[in-house]
Amino acid sequence: MKKTEGGPLPGVAAADDTTAAGGTAPRAEKGARLGLPQATALVVGNIVGTGIFLLPASLAAFGTVSILAFGIVTLGALALAVVFGRLGRRIPASGGPYAYAREGFGEFPGFLNAWSFWITAWAGNAGIAFAWVGYVVYFADAAFGLDWSSVPAQVVIGLTGLWIPALINLAGVTKMGAFQLVTTILKFAPLIFVAIVGLFFVQADNFGPFNATDGSWIGALSVAAALVLFAYSGVESASIAAEKVADPERNIGRASVYGTLACAVLYMLGTVAVFGTVPHDKLVDSTAPFADAINAMFGGSAWGVVMAAFAIISGIGALNGWTLLVAEMPMAAARDGLFPKMFTRMRGGNVPWVGIVVGTALTSVTFVLAFAAENAFNTILLLAAFTTVVPYLFSAAAQLFWLVTGERQVGRKKGLGWNLTLAVVALLFSFWMIFGAGGDAVFQGTLMLLAGIPVYIWVKASRGEYGPRETTRMTGELR
Template sequence: MTAGSSPTAPRSAEGDGADAGKGPRLGLVTATTLVIGNVVGTGIFLLPANMARYGTVSILALGAVSIGALAIAMVFGRLGARVPASGGPYAYAREAFGEFAGFWNAWSFWITAWAGNAGIAVAWVGYVNVFVPWDNPFGKTVLALVGLWIPAVVNLSGVRNIGRFQLVTTVLKFVPLVFVGLVGLLFIDPGNFGPFIGAADVTGGSFVSAFSLAGAVLLFAYSGVESVAVVGERVEDPARNIGRASVYGTLAVTLVYLLGTVAVMGNVPHDELVNSEAPFALAVDNMFGGEVWGYLFAVMAIISGIGALNGWTMLVAEMPMAAARDGLFPTAFATTNRRGAPSVAIVIGTLLTSAVAALNYFYSEDAFETILLLATFTSVLPYFFSAAAQLYWLVTRGRDVVAAHLARDVTVAVVALLFSLWLVFGSGPEAVLQGMLIMLLGVPVYIWAKAGRGEYGPGEGRSGRPPVSGERS
């Protein structure tokens, strides 16, 4: 992009010369499994136990969070039709609010993706240790690297293999989870659910407090609903399928979360559930008896984690690639191999994730938790700006608006915007403070990118505008 090109016409949106727009693409089914696989990682296998701590009010919180997540998915669907470009939230913010807002979204999401992958990898190693008991820093680091670099190799091999890998791993975890949720409804004992509001030392003893705390835990259980929007150019018929895949995937995830949580809570006594490290296995033990279920669900968690890492590795690379093509990230991130994969972005992102995982095992778990805390806040900004972009275009009529759907679309955008604000609140003041610090660290990168494009501002740069009175020349 040259200094004089329009900031509202990113190359990533046009697709001219972009490798991402060529070759195999994700169909509706594989795009939907990308959403499901990225949202349902390893956390689902502990979710019912985490929710039980707050009481059955957490089921209401799950319903509320699901509505907010669905609103976000619908917004991404509408925006994907408006701007069917790779980068998703980056492209939407750039088109609506200018390139600095676009850069901040790309920077924010990139930090979220590679730091969040470290969290998935560490949880994944915990399940692998059931079968490979390398319970020392070196052994766990080796396992984490295996879990990170297998998806990296799959991603380097191209979109077709990414889609196949995602489809297989999603089916292998999704079908058994739905089965347990449905069958578990037949064995529910109402006496197992425990109190409506959990213990006062956990919940504060009030409905509002318990609901908010449970919601804060659940808020990030839907991280990944934006997955298809981020890889927009790699989707068949993106104007239609980004929205359909986002909504279908979110609905499928909601089904798994609701069925799984209710079934497990209803099959495991409350006091036993809150202390369980394998709630699904415990529920199946109570339904069918036997002790093999813990190993079975450990295998499912391993499959689920590696599938999530495959999908998120794709996102780690796609967002900076889109920004690099527009001159807002270092140009190396736009490099693709002969299969059209953003090879440099994949390798750099996986190296950063590997470093964080190793840091966790060899240096300090506190440092690792701090990085993940930052990621919780940085994951929210792309949601907020995307909802704001949709609301901006609806209110200003800056893009085509269907009058008959205006009230519905505005309502959905407002719900998504408020949901994003709740996400910020739920992440906590420490995460917000640290997240803003890491966002500000991106500003020098933006300056570097602007200087590399020969854009020096309104002074004696390429703009040619003479200084106004009172300005230094």
């Protein structure tokens, strides 16, 4: 019988006060790496998907309190980005939040984090695809007069949009990185245009009430913030793909902060511009708010068609990056014996093809089922927000743990107070996001987390590992 311990990750050496933890990422495969531009593009590309293109319509239902929510969540996201950068220096291991939870708290918490993030990745992709389809339908109608609004047509479009990025990822890291960089550049241009030019067309009457709900503004703020969090999910992307990032000890932190800062500016200005150019009553029911905003600025529908085209490109880019993460997380956990071994199977040396195929298949099922739910986009976003926050919370807790105990220190012990403050802010922010996700999302997400326990038992039993047990020779009792 094997006995397992919650020791250091294989291949990651413990750090002292002057040496960076781990050196290079464990089990790094030979081949191409993502440099700082590509790693930053991965972060930006995963943060900026189609969610932001539809999010203003969802937030409008809560009122302009959503703008305040955006500001608060932006500060929390930046704190998380810095924390992930610090953690990436301590443990430059593939899997990011999973690796931090496992190293800090043991195997089972590590497994729960990997399982939670895996749910986030494939369920969140369904949300991205759902919003992406709306822009494809808008574009087809406005540009070519095609009516693709029927449910069967939308299902076919969405499934096509999910499997194209899967094929790109299966083609290799180099092609995936190049595609991510190109789509990131293309998606930024129109969003920046609306975010800056739109400010000159803002009219105060368009903003609507501060609280458009029947409840308190505090409740509206919390739920709106949880929705906004989904728009920032992806801040951890570079840390999860650490094995494929060049010089991960430096570039994970820089890519995380640079990418999040760029998205923060874009998000805040873009949201204000859309709220101020599209009348509130129209925005609430919009399926393409950025297209409606640019049409409101210049009249007609031609500009909206252009915006819809860029939203389509943005969605494909986001799905491309998240498809990589769908495979990277279970691969890292499987290598440590916490996920089924099949997720370690590679193609071409560094393409985890099983994770890509299985993850995309689960996303496809979730996407199809979403059409049977009312307000499916918000439902998926809130569920994904909860399962996203669980790894965020454990990552912030791991950083706090290592700062307080003095373990896994990197560099000199300077800035301890600042790092402690950031870790506490990230931890409290994560708790607030769990509250904001709402009872239904927390209940459903908890059930999905608990569903992973039988998987954990099966994987451990199949390896003959039954956990640490202590016996006493004097009494022969198990304790």
